[in-house]
Amino acid sequence: MAFKSSPLSCVKWRLNFRSVWPFLLFLGCLSHIVFGQIRYTIPEELKRGSLIGNVAQDLGLDVQRLRSGRARIVTRQSIQFTELKTDKGILVVNERIDREQLCGDVTPCSFSFEVILENPMELHRVTVEITDINDNSPTFRKEEMKFEISESATLGSRFLLASAEDADVGSNGLQKYILNTNDMFGLKQHSSPDGRKYAEMVLQKPLDRESEPKISLKLIAIDGGTPHRSGTVNIDITVLDVNDNPPVFNQSFYRAAVLENSLRGTYITTVNASDADIGSNGLVTYRFSNMKEQLADIFHLDESMGTITLAGHLDYEKEKKHEIMIEATDQGGLIDSSKVLIEIIDVNDNAPVINVMSFSSPVPEDSPSGTTVAIINVIDADSEQNGQISCATDSALPFKVKSTITNYYALITVSAFDRELEPEYNITVRASDSGTPSLSSTTVLRLRISDVNDNAPLFDENSYLAYITENNSPGMSIFSVSARDSDWNQNARISYFLEETQISGNPTSSYVSINAETGTIHAVRSFDYEQLKELTFLVRAQDGGSPPLSSNASVKIIIQDQNDNPPQVLYPVQTGGSLVAEMVPRSADVGYLVTKVVAVDVDSGQNAWLSYKLQKATDRALFEVGLQNGEIRTIRQVTDKDAVKQRLTVIVEDNGQPSRSATVVVNVAVADSFPEVLSEFTELTHDKEYNDNLTFYLVLALAVVSFLFITCLVVIISVKIYRWRQSRILYHSNLPVIPYYPPRYSDTLGTGTLPRVYNYEVCRTTDSRKSDCKFDRAGSQNVLIMDPSSTGTMQRIQSEKSILDEPDSPLEVSFSFSAL
Known part of the structure; x- marks a missing residue:
């Protein structure tokens, strides 16, 4: 049940x-x-x-x-x-x-x-x-009991019998003893204060050794179980001759006390019995009676003196007192018995025992104050004051011990945690009793603090600056950003992303990409310094927590120029069908300004620094080119022996590594009048026309008659279109830069020659209206052009357009020669 x-x-x-x-x-x-x-x-x-x-x-x-x-x-x-x-x-x-x-x-x-x-x-x-159930029978420690009783024993003499032991308790334990039927002895049963039952054999009839020297009886011990269980022991009685006075104890009950930590040999008490007989019949000896087996090793009784001393170890926690039966026996076999109660006095010899019943580790760092971390059971085997326990922990730690039910304590938190400052705690719990001196024991609990995503990633720098040279290969690594997160594990796993912004109308991701794991930034395309000089965007570092935390850093990438553009010659314009020549009078003095080669380079820095050199010339001793400004001047006096036709090849180089260059051919006419110039250049055009006609007749000779008309038509149309395009080059040049032209050049050396006026017409880009430069409308601009299709006539082209009126028109350069 x-x-x-x-x-x-x-x-x-x-x-x-x-x-x-x-x-x-x-x-x-x-x-x-x-x-x-x-x-x-x-x-x-x-x-x-x-x-x-x-x-x-x-x-x-x-x-x-x-x-x-x-x-x-x-x-x-x-x-x-x-x-x-x-x-x-x-x-x-x-x-x-x-x-x-x-x-x-x-x-x-x-x-x-x-x-x-x-x-x-x-x-x-x-x-x-x-x-209890009745599963144990009463048993006697000895198989038989032997008595030596004097024949002079008086009626009513009592003889203590060995007690039976029954491991069962209550009604299943030992209940009574039965002595087999006889005329000599009866049985009297007793109960000790601790409930143990024992019996005494009582003499009911005088003994006669001569008629019956030995008597054999049986003692039966019966328990109260259902069914009953019993145990039997034989009693052998030897009848002795004449000892009619038994020993008698001076006390029927002895009481003593001893500390549980007493040493072996410690004196406890002395029992004393006297016998009225003399001689050997009055000599009394003492012995323990019916002692439990475990007590035989704890106490020692001096047989002759009756002194009880400590022979073993006492433990108050196991047994608080011991009750011992002592027999006093004379030489005639007469016996008296007495009881000794030995009380054990408790001492503080047991330290508290700590048992951790439940322990929660790890604990989240955002756990609220008052969270129960562990349940602890503390036991002290001592009693009273020696068993009263107090439990505490280190006051410097954010924990305290709180008593719950008897012998149970709860370890709770008293403040919040921060894993980044303290990832774990070694908590020492100390339990102490109230004895003198006090005994204590400790146990150490290692509490780990689990991470909560409460820290956002932090970049090493708020802004980054990097450089990359233009014309890079797509996918090239530019540099890396780095962020740190003081959280742990997944909460500290950082991924990098680009914040989507616009750069020149295009998304940032079309220019650069970032490795989400390493933070390395790569170029998506090849950059052109002339189109884009810098990139500015945001990089976001995001951790792997839930919800994730993030932070941003700005990145600025400056694109460095490379010498990837050769110089572009703006003047003189090179035409395919017409010959443009500069006139130098034969009266020109030393240093006379013939013309100026104008070139630009769309690169920047030293890559755009230009230098001018004379590569070839009809007469190198007559002209020189300014290294920095490209001005072509005479270096000696012009004479009549100098050829009218002078051809100069000028090379323009930039300062890049390696440098790039462009060449321009300048035709110079050394003459004082137009007819002289015309005669020289017309001969050149006639030779060219003769060669063209010869080629044309050879083609006709080889052509099939059936395609003659079609071939002629195609050739005529092609030639017309080609000449028309060549004539337009002088007015429409689609250059993407703003060239520099000096407004006027004149002979300022004071040589006495007639001044020459050079007019330049320059087109502007869309943003040139914002410039501080202003241009006046040219009234009349003239260029000397020799057309091979003409028969030696000189054409004059006049431009009445203003640069300010057509800001988006392509570059037009015209030159006017006038003699004042």
Whole structure:
């Protein structure tokens, strides 16, 4: 049968008011931990698997709660007698329970354990009481008892018989003794203060050694079980001759006390018995009677003096007192008995024992103050003041120990955690008793703090600056950004992303990309410094927490120029069909400014620094080119012997590494009048026309007659279109830069030559209206052009357009020669 008491309402019903109010006060303090208590009663020797009780029903819990709370049994016994079936919510026998082995003489016999559940924490105490069954027969320590009794023994003499021992208790224990029927002796039964039963044999008829020297009897010990069990011992009595005075103790009861930590040989007490006989019949000896086996090694009795000393080790926690029977025997075999009660005085010889019943590790760093970390059970085997326990921990740590029910303590937090500052704690819990001197014990709990994503990634710098040379290969690594996160594990795993912004109307991702793992930034395309000089965008570092945290850093990439553009010659314009010539009068003096080569380079820095050199010339001794400004001047006086036609090849180089260059051919006419110039250049055009006609007739000769008309038509149209395009080059040049043209050049050396006026017409780009430069409309601009299709006539082209009127028109350059 199982008796239960649960949950707390049952506990209140069973406890008196004085024991209930501290428990209720504790329950009010620990609202987040539930405690209950149930009690079952079962007989011993049940088979394994036998049902003890329905724990789930008795505690008011469902089976699902037992599973989710990881319900388990925590016991201090070395053998776990019970097992909790969480799938059914029942408590069953796990090991055979022998009440006599578990409790011995102690009654009632019970053992306790705790059922612990987690999430939330619940602690329930279960007590199982073991009832006795009649499974042990009374037994005598000796197989026979021998007495030597004088024939002169008086009627009513008592002879103490050895007691039987029955491991059972209560009604199943020893109840009575029976002496087989005889005329000489009767039986008288007694009970000691501790409930043990013993018997004395009483002489009822005088003995006669001559008629009956030996007497054999049987003593039967019977218990109260159903059915009865019994034990038997033989009593052999030898009748002695004439010793008619038995020993007599001076006290029927002796009391002594001894400290449990006393050393061996410590004096306890002395018993004394006297005999009225003299001689050998009056010589008294002492011995222990009916002593338990474990006491034989603890106490020593001097047979002749009756002195009791300590021979072994005492343990107050196991036995608080010992009751010993002592017999005094004379040489005639007469006996008297007395009792000695030895009380054990407790000393503080047991330190508290700490048992960690439940420990939660790791604990999240955002756990609130008051979170229960561990449940601790502390036991001290000492009693009274020596067994009163106090439990504490290091005050420097954010924890404290709070008492719950008897001998149980909760380790709770008193402040918030920060894993980044303190990732773990070594908590020393110290339990001390109140003895003198005080004994204590400690246990160390290693509590780890689990991470919470409470720190955003931080870049090493708020802004980054990097450089890359233009014309890079796509996919090239530019540089890397780096961020740190003081969190741990997944919360500290950083990924890098580009914040989508616009650069020159295009998304940032079309220019650069970033490796999400390493933070390395790569170029998506090849950059052109002339189109894009810098990139500015944001990089976001995001951790892997939930929800994720992030931070941004600005990145500026400056594109460096490379010498990838050759110089572009703006003047003189090179035409395919017409010859442009500069006129130099034969009266020109040294340093006369013939013309100026104008070139630009769209690169920047030293890559755009231009230098001018004269590569070839008809007469190198006549002209020179300014290294920095490209001005072509005479270096000697012009003479009549100088050829009219002068051809100069000028090379323009930039300062890049390696340098790039462009060449321009400048035709110069050395003459004082136009007819002279015309005659020279017309001869050149006639030669060219002759060669063209010869080629044309050769083609006609080889052509098929059937395609003659079509071929002629195609050739004529092609020639017309080609000449028309060549004539337009002078006015429309699609250059993407703003060239520089000096407004006027004149001979300023004071040589007395006639001044020449050079007019330049320049086109502007779309943004040139914002410039501070202003241009006046040219009234009349003239260029000397020799057209091979003409027969020696000179054409004059006049431009009346203003640069400011057509800001988006292509570059037009014209030159006017005028003689003042």
